[in-house]
Amino acid sequence: MNDTPDDIEDDDLAETDVNVLTATVTADEAGDRLDRALTVHFPDLSRARLQALIAEGRLSHNGAVITDGKHKARPGDYSLSIPALISANPEPQDIPLDILFEDEHLIVINKAPGMAAHPAPGTRDGTLVNALLFHCGESLSGIGGVLRPGIVHRLDKDTSGVMVAAKSDVAHRSLSELFGRHDIDREYKAVVRGAPRYVSGTVNTRIGRSHHDRKKMAVLRGGGREAITHYRLEEVFGTVKPLAALLSCRLETGRTHQIRVHMAHLGCPCLGDPVYGSGAPAREVQEIVRDLEFGRQALHAGLLGFVHPITGEKLKFKAKMPDDMVQLVEALQDM
Structure with a gap:
């Protein structure tokens, strides 16, 4: 049987209930195995628990994420994020x-x-x-x-x-x-800032947990897993230049946050995306988002198709965009 689907292999990245422990490793402590050195600073954690947390990317050194406890400890500040029990x-x-x-x-x-x-x-x-x-x-x-x-x-x-x-x-x-x-078969509707350079295309990268922020995914040069998104431009908003656009995105793979990461990689993040929407949209678009109180990424899974696992029947399900995205598109059309 195949591995667990990549859609659910990662825990939710946007954690809010966490306990952050900090420690400063001195020059005298440097050189020892990192997991062994930190057990002195975190006496309430077993070494096995500490190793597991490090492997999950919950340890950072001077802001950079570390995922291997076998590395040598270096002088500086370490921060360990421990998720709350549920x-x-x-x-x-x-x-x-x-x-x-x-x-x-x-x-x-x-x-x-x-x-x-x-x-x-x-x-x-x-x-x-x-x-x-x-x-x-x-x-x-x-x-x-x-x-x-x-x-x-x-x-x-x-x-x-x-x-x-x-x-x-x-x-x-x-x-x-x-x-x-x-x-x-999976197809999404996305409303993005600006517009892609081409009317249609394919984004083929590797996606994995960000080396700088474990709560985010990122396009990686090495490591991660292959991620493929096919997109098609459906509508462009803006009279002089593209200020926003409506896209259809078809997933060939299903990595965590794949479309959101790939749209940001193209320079066209989903409108309202609090994690990957770096850079402000045009003033007119900002006003529309604010007036509508649109407070989420503008992304909707509009189609899902698969073969019924028992009957073998080919099934395909569609869902129209919810009212908030419909209102967003209509307001952008009126710019």
């Missing part, structure tokens, strides 16, 4: 779901923006998992673990659109294999 058993919650399809094996929903896929530090409840536990009861697949029952892939909390969850273990395994092989 409940091991999410509770069912009666949260309305926009259900596009459901049978005894799977459920397809149109996820609203603002709903996290599963509990994580900073988002303990109100998630899709909490809603599915209430709606599906004991039929929900348990392969994803107690925190992610039924979850096969994930949309970011503030990304809206089509998601599928497994209600049986056999469906979970089969869907995971489809996602692992990238044998899934």
Whole structure:
């Protein structure tokens, strides 16, 4: 069987409930193995726990992330971010779901923006998992673990659109294999700052956790995993020059934050993206975003297609852009 789909291999990156420990390694302490040297400064952590945290990219030295505890300790300031513990058993919650399809094996929903896929530090409840536990009861697949029952892939909390969850273990395994092989049709709508240089194109890079900020993903020259996004320009907004644009993006792979990272890599980040939207849009666009109180990345998973893991039927589900993105596009058309 394939590895766990890359959509859910990373923990949520935007953590809020964390405990940050700091330590200063002196010149006398330098030269020893880093994990061994830091156990003196963090006596409440076992060496094994410390090694695991370092491997997760939670240790930084003078601002640079370190992921290998075998390195030699160097003089300077170290910062260790420890995630808060969350409940091991999410509770069912009666949260309305926009259900596009459901049978005894799977459920397809149109996820609203603002709903996290599963509990994580900073988002303990109100998630899709909490809603599915209430709606599906004991039929929900348990392969994803107690925190992610039924979850096969994930949309970011503030990304809206089509998601599928497994209600049986056999469906979970089969869907995971489809996602692992990238044998899934996925198309997104994105409203971006400016516009790409070409009407259509393909972004093919490697994406991994940022070397400078573990809460972000980044395009990497080495390491990471291959990430491929095909885009098509649908509409350009702005009379003199492109100030914003509506794109369709089709995923060939599914890395964490892939479209958001790739659009930023093109110099056209999603409007409203709080993490990858570096650089302010044009004044007219800023005013529209502010007046509409548009407070999320303008990204919507509009299409999801796959072969039913049990029946073999070809399924394709579409979800229209939610009202906030529709209003954003209409306001940009009126500039």
